[in-house]
Every structure is written in C-alpha cells, then in structure tokens.
Amino acid sequence: MSQLSVDTGHHVITGIKAHHADGKDSQCLPDICNRLEKRLHKQGLLWHNCIADTGYSSGENYAYLEEKGLRSYIPPHGTYKGGPDGFEYHKENDCYTCPQGKTIPFKKVFFEKKNNTKKKEYRALKHVCVDCPIRSQCLGKSAQEKKFTVTFYREEYERNNARVNSPRGSYMKGKRQSTVEPVFGTLTQFLGLRKINTLGIKQANKVMHLSAIAYNLKKYLKFTQKRVKSGAGMLALLFLIKNSVYKLEKLFLRSLKIANYKAI
Incomplete structure (x- = not known):
C-alpha cells in the first residue's frame, strides 16, 4: 500500500x-x-x-x-454507534438510561479479541429487566439482562x-x-x-x-514558471513607469525653456 x-x-x-x-x-x-x-x-x-x-x-x-x-x-x-438506539448516555455517572428509564451502569474495560480494540461494557442487573414491558424486544429470548459494549473512545x-x-x-x-x-x-x-x-x-x-x-x-517547475511570468510582468511595469517619468521630465524641461524664452 x-x-x-x-x-x-x-x-x-x-x-x-x-x-x-x-x-x-x-x-x-x-x-x-x-x-x-x-x-x-x-x-x-x-x-x-x-x-x-x-x-x-x-x-x-x-x-x-x-x-x-x-x-x-x-x-x-458507518458501524459506529455511541450506544444502543433510544438509550441516553450520562457522562457524569458513566451510565446509560434505557427507553423505560432504567439505568445501565458501566462494568469493565476490555480488549475485543477480533480486532484487539479497546471497549467498555455496560450491563444491568437481572432484576432491573424482569418486569420491563419491552423485555422481549430489547433482550431477545435467551438473555436475562441488558448488556452491550461501546468503544472506549466514545468522547473522541x-x-x-x-x-x-x-x-x-x-x-x-x-x-x-x-x-x-x-x-x-x-x-x-x-x-x-x-x-x-x-x-x-x-x-x-x-x-x-x-x-x-x-x-x-x-509542481516546482510549474511554480517557477509562474514566478518568471510574474517577474517579467513586473519588469515591464517598471520599464513603463521609467519611460513615463522620462517623458514627463522632457515635457517639464521643454516648458522651462519656453518660459525662459518668453521672459527674454
């Protein structure tokens, strides 16, 4: 690569x-x-x-x-999630609140074996989810408590x-x-x-x-060519200014001669 x-x-x-x-x-x-x-x-x-x-x-x-x-x-x-859908994170206590208002606290930090990525595990106690009205939708058939993992670098x-x-x-x-x-x-x-x-x-x-x-x-050759062109333009401008000053000087001297001739 x-x-x-x-x-x-x-x-x-x-x-x-x-x-x-x-x-x-x-x-x-x-x-x-x-x-x-x-x-x-x-x-x-x-x-x-x-x-x-x-x-x-x-x-x-x-x-x-x-x-x-x-x-x-x-x-x-696209796979990044800051937590399960509908769950609200509370930074001060490092926990989540589920849609039913139950608290899912932080449990441990571990490294996922598949990609060796650092993660945090959140898990509710078993009795928290016993009488939940959406228990079957949230936990599935076999799970007894809500458990999920989030990247350790959530804030970053x-x-x-x-x-x-x-x-x-x-x-x-x-x-x-x-x-x-x-x-x-x-x-x-x-x-x-x-x-x-x-x-x-x-x-x-x-x-x-x-x-x-x-x-x-x-890239450098193109850059220097642009500099040369701009330099040529500056030289032309200086030549124009110098030529204009020279013409003005001649006109000024000529006017002085005419004035002196009239005075005589």
Missing part, C-alpha cells in the same frame, strides 16, 4: 511510504503523522488539521491526534463527528477531495504507480519515493 500525505496549499507530496497490504489504513496513520510532524517542524512549518478518509477512522487514531494537538476531520465508519468519536458535520467539516471534505485524491490519480495513471514490479518493501519504497520526486519536480 502506498500511504502519502499532501498539503492543501499547493498539492505537494509531503510524505510517502510503502506499507504491507495485510494491514488497514487506520493502522498506518500514527506512522504517517510521526514522520510528517518531524519533517514539517524541521522546515519551520506548523500543522493544525489532519484530513483523511473513512479508512483512517478509529478511536485510537482520534485519541492519538488529540494528544498531538491536531484537529481531526476523519468521517467515522463525538468530538471528531461534531467537527466533521460542521460547515468547516464540509469545507475540509472538499479540500481532501480536491488535493489528495487527484494526486493518487496522477501517480497511478500518469507515473506508472498502478503496480510495484520490485521485490521487498525497501524496493517498493524506492519506487514510491522516485514517483513522488517526479511529481513534486513537475
């Missing part, structure tokens, strides 16, 4: 690296951020916002970016989602679609990065770095 970062100002590739394809995009984000932060700070550049697509979404990443002081604009997975998710769903979040989404995605298209369609024909992760890194260098050189 090719993981790259791009600045939103000039679409310049600021970081690129080959990763093994057996992992997820979200697992690569901390490595991308660590390398990019060092490079930007070395150049005296500040970094405030991290924009990425849903593939980089995870509670761990949201918490990691907050620790770094970065504002994340990463849409969550909620803060990120608030940013994503804000007007600024819509602006950031447009920025991502107009910067990173076109760069990927250019690399794959015009610079031959659709496949890696080398063996090993080190050789794949060389190919990706060479492609990024070629891309950035093209």
Whole structure:
C-alpha cells in the first residue's frame, strides 16, 4: 500500500511510504503523522488539521491526534454507534438510561479479541429487566439482562463527528477531495504507480519515493514558471513607469525653456 500525505496549499507530496497490504489504513496513520510532524517542524512549518478518509477512522487514531494537538476531520465508519438506539448516555455517572428509564451502569474495560480494540461494557442487573414491558424486544429470548459494549473512545468519536458535520467539516471534505485524491490519480495513471514490479518493501519504497520526486519536480517547475511570468510582468511595469517619468521630465524641461524664452 502506498500511504502519502499532501498539503492543501499547493498539492505537494509531503510524505510517502510503502506499507504491507495485510494491514488497514487506520493502522498506518500514527506512522504517517510521526514522520510528517518531524519533517514539517524541521522546515519551520506548523500543522493544525489532519484530513483523511473513512479508512483512517478509529478511536485510537482520534485519541492519538488529540494528544498531538491536531484537529481531526476523519468521517467515522458507518458501524459506529455511541450506544444502543433510544438509550441516553450520562457522562457524569458513566451510565446509560434505557427507553423505560432504567439505568445501565458501566462494568469493565476490555480488549475485543477480533480486532484487539479497546471497549467498555455496560450491563444491568437481572432484576432491573424482569418486569420491563419491552423485555422481549430489547433482550431477545435467551438473555436475562441488558448488556452491550461501546468503544472506549466514545468522547473522541463525538468530538471528531461534531467537527466533521460542521460547515468547516464540509469545507475540509472538499479540500481532501480536491488535493489528495487527484494526486493518487496522477501517480497511478500518469507515473506508472498502478503496480510495484520490485521485490521487498525497501524496493517498493524506492519506487514510491522516485514517483513522488517526479511529481513534486513537475509542481516546482510549474511554480517557477509562474514566478518568471510574474517577474517579467513586473519588469515591464517598471520599464513603463521609467519611460513615463522620462517623458514627463522632457515635457517639464521643454516648458522651462519656453518660459525662459518668453521672459527674454
């Protein structure tokens, strides 16, 4: 997998690296951020916002970016839920209230075996659900008490989602679609990065770095050409000003001669 970062100002590739394809995009984000932060700070550049697509979404990443002081604009997975439908969360007591007004308290923190993700378990006591009028709908046939799990990083998710769903979040989404995605298209369609024909992760890194260098050189050449054009325009303007001043000076001297001739 090719993981790259791009600045939103000039679409310049600021970081690129080959990763093994057996992992997820979200697992690569901390490595991308660590390398990019060092490079930007070395150049005296500040970094405030991290924009990425849903593939980089995870509670761990949201918490990691907050620790770094970065504002994340990463849409969550469609599977994310802040709790069961109809249940209200109470932050001060870390518990949920069901539609019937019963309290479902927090019980423990654990790591889910499937994805090794950190989660919190909430479970009601057995007697709480005994006389509930919607017991069969809520618990099913075999369960005796209400039990469910929620991501450990619920608050980080909620803060990120608030940013994503804000007007600024819509602006950031447009920025991502107009910067990173076109760069990927250019690399794959015009610079031959659709496949890696080398063996090993080190050789794949060389190919990706060479492609990024070629891309950035093209961006740099276009940028310098614009600077040259604007410089030529400035020279023309200076020449025009100088010529105009020269003509005004001649007219002024001529008027002085005429005035002196009349006085004589």
